[in-house]
Amino acid sequence: MAEVTLKDVARASGCSIxxxxxxxxxxxxxxxxxxxxxxxxxxxxxxRPNQVARALRSRSTGTVGLVLPQITNPFFPSLVRELxxxxxxxxxxxxxxxxxxxxxxxxxxxxxxxxxxxxxxxxIPVDEHRSRDAVADAAARVPLVLLxxxxxxxxxxxxxVDNAAGMALVLExxxxxxxxxxxxxxxxxxxxxxxxxxxxxEAGAAAFGPEAAARxxxxxxxxxxxxxxxxxxxxxxxxxxxxxxxxxxxxxxxRLRQLGxxxxxxxxxxxxxxxxxxxxxxxxxxxxxxxxxxxxAEATRLLTHRPGAPGSRRAVRLAPQLxxxxxxxxxxxxxxxxx
Amino acid sequence: MAEVTLKDVARASGCSIxxxxxxxxxxxxxxxxxxxxxxxxxxxxxxRPNQVARALRSRSTGTVGLVLPQITNPFFPSLVRELxxxxxxxxxxxxxxxxxxxxxxxxxxxxxxxxxxxxxxxxIPVDEHRSRDAVADAAARVPLVLLxxxxxxxxxxxxxVDNAAGMALVLExxxxxxxxxxxxxxxxxxxxxxxxxxxxxEAGAAAFGPEAAARxxxxxxxxxxxxxxxxxxxxxxxxxxxxxxxxxxxxxxxRLRQLGxxxxxxxxxxxxxxxxxxxxxxxxxxxxxxxxxxxxAEATRLLTHRPGAPGSRRAVRLAPQLxxxxxxxxxxxxxxxxx
DNA sequence: ACATTCCCGGAGAACGTTTTCCCGAGGTAC
DNA sequence: GTACCTCGGGAAAACGTTCTCCGGGAATGT
Numbered sequence: 001m002a003e004v005t006l007k008d009v010a011r012a013s014g015c016s017i018x019x020x021x022x023x024x025x026x027x028x029x030x031x032x033x034x035x036x037x038x039x040x041x042x043x044x045x046x047x048r049p050n051q052v053a054r055a056l057r058s059r060s061t062g063t064v065g066l067v068l069p070q071i072t073n074p075f076f077p078s079l080v081r082e083l084x085x086x087x088x089x090x091x092x093x094x095x096x097x098x099x100x101x102x103x104x105x106x107x108x109x110x111x112x113x114x115x116x117x118x119x120x121x122x123x124i125p126v127d128e129h130r131s132r133d134a135v136a137d138a139a140a141r142v143p144l145v146l147l148x149x150x151x152x153x154x155x156x157x158x159x160x161v162d163n164a165a166g167m168a169l170v171l172e173x174x175x176x177x178x179x180x181x182x183x184x185x186x187x188x189x190x191x192x193x194x195x196x197x198x199x200x201x202e203a204g205a206a207a208f209g210p211e212a213a214a215r216x217x218x219x220x221x222x223x224x225x226x227x228x229x230x231x232x233x234x235x236x237x238x239x240x241x242x243x244x245x246x247x248x249x250x251x252x253x254x255r256l257r258q259l260g261x262x263x264x265x266x267x268x269x270x271x272x273x274x275x276x277x278x279x280x281x282x283x284x285x286x287x288x289x290x291x292x293x294x295x296x297a298e299a300t301r302l303l304t305h306r307p308g309a310p311g312s313r314r315a316v317r318l319a320p321q322l323x324x325x326x327x328x329x330x331x332x333x334x335x336x337x338x339x
Numbered sequence: 340m341a342e343v344t345l346k347d348v349a350r351a352s353g354c355s356i357x358x359x360x361x362x363x364x365x366x367x368x369x370x371x372x373x374x375x376x377x378x379x380x381x382x383x384x385x386x387r388p389n390q391v392a393r394a395l396r397s398r399s400t401g402t403v404g405l406v407l408p409q410i411t412n413p414f415f416p417s418l419v420r421e422l423x424x425x426x427x428x429x430x431x432x433x434x435x436x437x438x439x440x441x442x443x444x445x446x447x448x449x450x451x452x453x454x455x456x457x458x459x460x461x462x463i464p465v466d467e468h469r470s471r472d473a474v475a476d477a478a479a480r481v482p483l484v485l486l487x488x489x490x491x492x493x494x495x496x497x498x499x500v501d502n503a504a505g506m507a508l509v510l511e512x513x514x515x516x517x518x519x520x521x522x523x524x525x526x527x528x529x530x531x532x533x534x535x536x537x538x539x540x541e542a543g544a545a546a547f548g549p550e551a552a553a554r555x556x557x558x559x560x561x562x563x564x565x566x567x568x569x570x571x572x573x574x575x576x577x578x579x580x581x582x583x584x585x586x587x588x589x590x591x592x593x594r595l596r597q598l599g600x601x602x603x604x605x606x607x608x609x610x611x612x613x614x615x616x617x618x619x620x621x622x623x624x625x626x627x628x629x630x631x632x633x634x635x636a637e638a639t640r641l642l643t644h645r646p647g648a649p650g651s652r653r654a655v656r657l658a659p660q661l662x663x664x665x666x667x668x669x670x671x672x673x674x675x676x677x678x
Numbered sequence: 679a680c681a682t683t684c685c686c687g688g689a690g691a692a693c694g695t696t697t698t699c700c701c702g703a704g705g706t707a708c
Numbered sequence: 709g710t711a712c713c714t715c716g717g718g719a720a721a722a723c724g725t726t727c728t729c730c731g732g733g734a735a736t737g738t
Binding site for chain 4: 003005006007017018021022025027028049050051052053054055056057058
Binding site: 049050056061066070076077078080081093096097100109111112113116117250254257277280282 | 395409616
């Protein structure tokens with residue numbers, strides 16, 4: 001029951017440690033007969049290579065750190081899931097670090113992971129600016145892929161949804177279903193998602209007339225803000241509420257219902273991200289689905305492809321998908337258009 | 340920029356590797372003067388101990404595996420968060436493994452984590468029975484704490500909420516607010532949470548009369564089942580729907596609304612777990628809050644306290660808390676009673 | 679027949695720590 | 709003065725791999 005090592009297998013199979021290692025790792029051709037003997041002995045003894053020793057010698061732990069602001073943010077679990085599966089499929093393990101939305105904790109966690117010799121880092125930065133130094137330092141030491149949110153230009157490779165395209169899909173849909181007076185409920189601050197979605201709204205809303213692009217309320221990415229925003233907006237009677245994420249939209253739906261507004265009859269509401277909650281809201285929320293599996297696949301692809309050339313940072317943007325549900329379609333959900 | 344090792348610090352401070360190690364690890368008293376020199380050199384060079392080498396030598400990685408069925412299950416993220424914080428506070432790191440609700444994947448993940456020499460495992464088993472062998476094997480190798488769900492008696496230490504107490508709180512509350520005809524919507528199968536909550540309902544419902552304990556519908560722990568269950572139950576016009584978890588309850592709320600039922604006027608609905616969605620449902624869901632932080636604290640306490648005596652498995656049960664919201668109180672939420 | 683290559687396998691260094699063992703200096707007890 | 713601690717410190721083993729180097733034999737070429 002005690003650990004069986006290469007030495008044990010070597011002794012049992014009557015050859016040297018080096019040979020056993022070569023057979024099991026397949027790093028160099030070995031005579032067919034000896035290979036058979038070794039494999040049999042390894043099997044019989046139940047040998048499992050010690051990954052720590054392997055890591056020390058080969059300078060690669062087969063471990064990737066995953067640093068995120070708050071696992072309780074409802075958008076992250078599905079992303080974590082996909083990343084975990086993608087990495088485990090490649091035989092790598094995931095060291096998880098939750099930052100509690102605090103840049104200092106984030107820096108500490110990154111340091112702890114680096115001390116543990118992670119081969120690479122997946123990181124969703126807490127803050128566009130305040131995460132930057134720690135992220136840049138880390139990116140200088142290991143391959144690092146930024147996910148979902150940016151962290152200043154040229155700091156590291158990044159993979160994210162194309163926020164502008166998503167917002168365009170929403171506005172296009174609203175226009176096609178006859179909405180005329182949209183209004184945007186977004187988040188203040190410099191987080192990339194907040195900025196990109198806001199500016200994309202401004203750009204796209206021009207098609208609804210000059211004043212539509214100006215109907216913007218900014219708070220944060222929370223349900224509470226969604227509720228509060230409705231109180232500020234509803235008197236102006238917009239016929240569509242474009243929310244910067246699903247939490248805001250859910251809050252808006254709740255408050256609109258309290259006020260007796262008819263969604264989607266009087267006013268359409270849309271979200272962004274397609275968190276699980278979106279489909280469960282009442283009415284079910286029209287939203288922009290992030291291509292989570294593709295994000296994960298692209299992220300893992302990035303870190304295998306890049307040894308660490310510091311010159312060219314890559315920023316991959318993936319196409320989102322519009323998910324049309326009841327909150328924007330009086331006659332019930334439509335079939336999403338192909339794009 | 341290349342890794343600075345003990346050897347470098349030794350050279351810079353003019354003493355031996357052993358001494359440096361002793362100073363930095365504090366394992367043996369060292370002369371005050373040398374200690375100062377060493378610490379200064381370490382600081383100046385920016386020395387960070389290589390955790391992999393440390394792990395190899397000391398046979399302890401300072402790493403704990405966390406194995407769970409599905410990170411996308413809305414109850415888990417907060418638990419993961421608390422566990423992660425509790426462990427990181429102790430200087431340990433978390434290797435995350437998501438099993439995709441599949442016992443085979445679970446066994447593979449457990450094996451992968453053991454190969455990585457985790458010091459211990461936190462595990463939420465996928466299935467009461469089909470997880471058992473893999474869990475028992477793992478528990479024989481490292482300290483293992485079962486969380487939230489059981490896995491047969493005597494397999495490993497476990498920490499979970501006291502489901503019976505939670506269900507009792509619910510029934511007590513319903514009785515106190517005048518409900519007379521409760522009905523239970525639970526999950527079939529042998530999962531410990533499903534069984535315990537079901538039997539606790541049966542025991543507690545006896546106070547409502549003999550037929551109340553028999554009003555039980557069993558499906559699974561999903562929103563869909565909650566919706567479906569309402570269709571089977573509503574014709575009998577119960578005045579309270581006791582759901583085995585929040586997802587079921589949310590599904591029930593949705594369907595009841597579609598049917599035009601008045602919640603909580605005509606019928607109260609309660610859940611279990613207090614997932615984030617519970618507070619956002621409409622009406623907000625009365626439910627039983629799991630003491631997530633305490634679960635995590637107790638779990639970490641268990642694995643430090645127990646070297647691995649195979650004789651006595653400990654099963655810790657923690658008291659839940661009733662969270663009273665609008666779904667069970669016609670006059671708006673009451674103040675939760677102290678207990 | 680001899681040089682060259684190739685193939686298979688072993689001995690041992692290396693990875694960066696922790697820890698055991700040892701040594702010398704200085705103090706104390708007799 | 710000798711015996712015996714204690715204390716600060718160094719040399720080197722050990723952890724379990726991977727990988728480099730080396731050697732012996734067979735095969736091939738001239």
